[in-house]
Amino acid sequence: MEQQKVALALADVKHLQAALSKEAKNKLDLYLPNADDKDALKSKVFSLVDDFIYEIFERSKDGMEIDGMDRSVSLRSMLENPTNEVEPFDFALQEEVRKLYQEVEDETMRLTKLRREKPQSLKRSYEESFNSSMEKLHSLEREIEALEEEEDSRDTELDAHMDKVQSLRPKLDEMTREYADSLHSLKEIRDEIPKQRDELSKLNQITKFILEKK
Structure with a gap:
């Protein structure tokens, strides 16, 4: 039986991505509190994290039925299109964003553990x-x-x-x-x-970059 897809408008998906990116930036501010937005290290780390978030949405798009999406282009290019306005969303979806970010954080911890234990x-x-x-x-x-x-x-x-x-x-x-x-x-x-090697490579890239800057 074909798995049921989640129906969303493109604006809803963009709102989810923006909220998740904002939450990630808030977390980054906790770890680099003394660095401003122009700091090279902070900008590089946030860029890598933002790329990772976009990749999550790109991998998940087959499980979503997105209204207004052009399948011939990548989901990221549509989300980055300034003509796609972001509309206010309800609290239920905000909770879904929180859960999604928690899943990302849990997955990061799981990959870190796998990297440690090999x-x-x-x-x-x-x-x-x-x-x-x-x-x-x-x-x-x-x-x-x-x-x-x-x-x-x-x-x-x-x-x-x-x-x-x-x-x-x-x-x-x-x-x-x-x-x-x-x-x-x-x-x-x-x-x-x-698959684990690819995910660990991304984490290693971030970790290596941070360690080199310390």
């Missing part, structure tokens, strides 16, 4: 789980092979041995599923790492 640790844990599953799978296969060889040399106990083999089949199926799940998890991690 995605490799998560990948390593899945690799260990995968190797453990493979070892158990091989162990079960060896056990089944041993039982099958024993059946060839002891025809009189064929039925009993077959029961033992069949009793191991559910375990083998379970380990096979775990093996498949491990492969799927590793694929998801591999697909996620480039």
